[in-house]
Amino acid sequence: MAPIRDGDTLLLHFTSTRPDGEVFEDTRSGEPARVTLGANQINPLFEEALIGKEPGETVTVALPPEKAYGKYRKRLVVTIKRTRLKLDHEPVVGEFIRVRVLGKSCLVTVLDVDEKRITVDANHPLAGETITYAITVKEILPRDG
Structure with missing residues (x-):
């Protein structure tokens, strides 16, 4: 079979891991994700890593915070x-509350919760972390056609 190229529709499995090795x-264990390269369905860095790969191959992509869930911003912790x-x-x-x-x-x-105030964090729970993705084709x- 020909290697993956832009425009291909793929069935993929993802494993996402935090810096401490925790898989989140x-x-x-379920159905693979169906994605079409070039259709803005997955991170462009994933697409770039997949081009040229073949079924059965796994690529690993580490995304720094600014490319994953964003930098941790202290100003988003408010009382x-x-x-x-x-x-x-x-x-x-x-x-989690809205x-x-x-x-x-x-x-x-x-x-934090007390009688008069509630302190909340509006950062994504994974903000500030480099996330590693193992993507298996x-x-x-x-x-079609």
Whole structure:
């Protein structure tokens, strides 16, 4: 079979790993993802790494924070007065809740709770981390026509 080229539709499995080796995503136990190269469905760096590969091959791509989930920004850790929040339950540290941060509706992580205030983190939980992806090519699907 010919190697992968731009425009090919592929079946892929992904394993995503944090710097400490923790796997937080692994599609190998389910159906592979179907992606078409050049259709903006996956990170362009993944596409670049896949060009020229063949079914059965695995490529490893390490993305620095700015190419993965963004740099960790301290300004996205904010303390909000409870009176400004309209929560329907008592928040718990580690829980995700929806609030407005810097004028935007965000899903945030609760960091601290007291009687008057709640401190939240609007960074993505993986912000600031270099993420390593192992991408295995299961199949190149036939082109139509």
